[in-house]
Amino acid sequence: MDYRLATIEDIPGVEQLQQRYHVSTISDEDRPDGFVTTLFTSDQFRHLIEDERGLSIAVDGAEIVGYAMAASWDYWSAWPLFQHMIADLPNMTYLGVTLDTENSYQYGPICVDKKYRSTDVFPNLFEFSRREMMRRYPILVTFINQINGRSMRAHEKIELDIIKPFVFNQNNYYALGYDMSKRTPGSTI
Numbered sequence: 001m002d003y004r005l006a007t008i009e010d011i012p013g014v015e016q017l018q019q020r021y022h023v024s025t026i027s028d029e030d031r032p033d034g035f036v037t038t039l040f041t042s043d044q045f046r047h048l049i050e051d052e053r054g055l056s057i058a059v060d061g062a063e064i065v066g067y068a069m070a071a072s073w074d075y076w077s078a079w080p081l082f083q084h085m086i087a088d089l090p091n092m093t094y095l096g097v098t099l100d101t102e103n104s105y106q107y108g109p110i111c112v113d114k115k116y117r118s119t120d121v122f123p124n125l126f127e128f129s130r131r132e133m134m135r136r137y138p139i140l141v142t143f144i145n146q147i148n149g150r151s152m153r154a155h156e157k158i159e160l161d162i163i164k165p166f167v168f169n170q171n172n173y174y175a176l177g178y179d180m181s182k183r184t185p186g187s188t189i
Contacts, residue, residue: 001058001059001060001065001121001124002058002059002060003056003057003058003059003124003125003127003128003189004056004057004059004128005049005053005055005056005057005132006045006049006055006056006057006067007049008046008049008050010049010055010057010064011042011045011046011049013057013063013064014045014055014057014064014067015040015042015045016064017064017065017066017067017111017113018036018039018040018067018111020113021036021111022036022039024039030114036109036111038079038081038109040069047075048069048071048075051075052070052071052072052075053132054069054070054071054075054129054132054133055067055068055069056068056069056070056125056128056129056132057125058112058116058121058124058125060116065112065113065115065116065121066110066111066112066113066116066121066122066125067110067111067125068107068108068109068110068125068126068128068129069107069108069109069110070105070106070107070108070129070132070133070140071105071106072101072105072106072136073085073086073089073101073104073105073106074101075106076106080168080169081143081168081169082106084166084168085106085141085143085166085175086101088166088175089101089104089141091164092141092163092164092175092177093163094139094141094161094163094177095138095139095177095179097138097139099139099141099177103137103138103139104137104138104139104140104141104177105133105136105137105139105140105141106141106142107129107133107140107141107142107178108142108143110122110125110126110129112125120186120187120188122154122158123157123158123184123185123186123187123188124184124187124188124189126158126184126187127183127184127187127189128189130178130180130184133180134180134181137180138179138180138181139177139178139179139180140160140177140178140180141163141175141176141177142155142160142175142176142177142178143166143173143174143175143176144173144174144176145171145172145173146165146171146172146173146174147171147172152174155176157185157186158178158184158185158186159178159182159185160176160177160178161176161177161178162174162175162176163175163176163177
């Protein structure tokens with residue numbers, strides 16, 4: 001398994017994985033095992049790769065089997081949910097620090113093909129992404145829809161902390177944080 005930053009040439013493979021596990025297109029059979037909620041365009045992936053260096057991928061042979069996104073709050077500010085989170089950062093404290101757009105970044109979504117779940121792909125992909133972003137930010141922030149139990153359990157295993165619950169667009173979420181100086185539990189890279 002190879003873990004690396006995505007290139008422009010990787011976008012079709014990332015889009016294929018996104019299509020398979022996005023909440024709007026996931027099969028009913030796969031839905032209970034987790035899904036991603038934010039849909040990205042090719043241009044948004046391109047910006048994430050070129051300007052943010054924030055798209056980490058897991059590659060098995062020639063197949064992209066996982067991706068993790070991470071970027072500055074500026075990148076995410078185009079989406080209403082992230083606008084809500086940015087506005088709420090001053091109301092969030094983590095590791096004794098009041099959060100802002102300079103001391104934290106937004107991680108996620110992360111998606112791993114179901115054939116590779118319950119392996120070390122998830123913690124290794126998270127670890128690779130953490131290493132890339134820790135040079136710029138001391139704190140990771142993310143959110144999980146409270147109905148996405150598999151995602152919540154996976155992130156609990158790597159010891160993300162719940163910062164606070166919040167509601168947006170009639171959905172219940174948790175804001176979570178991670179200390180970027182900590183190695184990812186369960187990672188082997």
